[in-house]
Amino acid sequence: MWLAPGQGTAPDGCVVVATSGSSGEAKLVVLSREALMAGADSAAERLGFAATWHLTLSPRYVAGLMVLVRGLTGDGVAIADPALATLEAGSGRNCVSIVGTQLYRALEDSAVVARLARFDAVLVGGAALRPDLRRRAEGEGIRVIETYGMSETCGGVVWDGLPLPGVEIRLGGHGRIAIGGPSVFEGYLGRPELTAETLVDGAVLTRDRGHLDGDRLVLDGRIDDVVISGGVNVDLAEVRAAVQALDPETEVLAVDDREWGARVVLFATGGSLELWRDRLRGRLPAACLPRQLVTLDAVPQGDGGKPDRARLLALLD
Structure with missing residues (x-):
């Protein structure tokens, strides 16, 4: 659905999140209930178990929002501070979603490292994860999963290079990545032209480039890099x-x-x-x-x- 210019509210059953705006003006992304649920269900299917999800990121943005959705459809949500000082795995299965900077700083604190090592999955997204950082974390017993995605796909939908169930990866000219599947967004709030440029044939046309190594997607950088x-x-x-x-x-x-x-x-x-x-x-x-x-x-x-x-x-x- 393309949203009319000036429309100030999202359609019923949708939420609006802002992109990070790291490269310029932030955009308002409309995500349907069905897309959010599909993203949470595909994550649970990949994991193979229900878990308590621990929130350390702002739910105003998609990574934090998806922690809430996965938790609400799983075994609940626990709140921890962004510095991970209060992060503590409970009984049963536990998962947390963080960004690379949090992981980098956590590795400087042996107490936080020990707590992270008790989690069943530590999702790391937001930016490409440096291989040396991952090796350090895994050497400490932390079960790292690198995620790739964006606000327009309900967050990370490629885990360790493999698309989640139902997610389709298409590679265009110069390796430009497009992502399709049930978790793609409805459109940008009040920006139908930009929606038409980005949502093409039911897939999100990203500004990233990559290639396939067998079944795994390998990111090569941005198309404007x-x-x-x-x-x-x-x-x-x-x-x-x-x-x-x-x-x-x-x-x-x-x-x-x-x-x-x-x-x-x-x-x-x-x-x-x-x-x-x-x-x-x-x-x-x-x-x-x-x-x-x-x-x-x-x-x-x-x-x-x-x-x-x-x-x-x-x-x-």
Whole structure:
């Protein structure tokens, strides 16, 4: 259903959640009761058991909302603080949904690590999970499941590369990912044109690119992550992976540049541009090395755990 411009309420039986807006203006996503239930049911089917779900994320956004829905259709919901200090598995089966930043910080606290290790499943979403971070967590006995999805799909619908039951993955030109199935959204509130651009043939046309490795979806980055700098294609996903292997508290973006066409900018909490370029030589081609460094106390993040790219770009204005 496409919603008319200016319409201020969602249809009956629907809820509205805001996207994180990490790359720009947040959008209002309309999710039907049927889509929410389908998302919860497919998660339970994949897990193979009912569980108590622990809420550590804001239910204003889809990851937190889906914890509530899964809990209400499962064995209930328990509330914990975002820092995980009050997180505690109860009797029976227990699951929790967190973002990568929460996992990274949790691994610095042995008491939180021990509590996470008692959970039957720890879903980690919001952004790509670094392999080294996952290895550290699993080495501590934490049962990690990396999820991929978005507000428009009722949250993570691909777990460890495998679509949940009923979810269809389609790959278009340049590996652009589309996601179909019963948990896709109804439309953007009051934005029928944008809905028509995004909801195509019953599937959500994402801005991510990927490929299949057997039955598993492998994410390759964003479709707008490939920029041309000095006449050379630069994959920002590759640059970001190399940088975050050295320091996870970083982000990499590109901006227009009159000389280079696009300029790779590194946001980090310390170091100098020369030091960073020296550390990255041998890991990246010369054209991929950052040409600007912005130092800050911490990389700003949205509620979904993703770096707030709009705020980072505003620092360059």
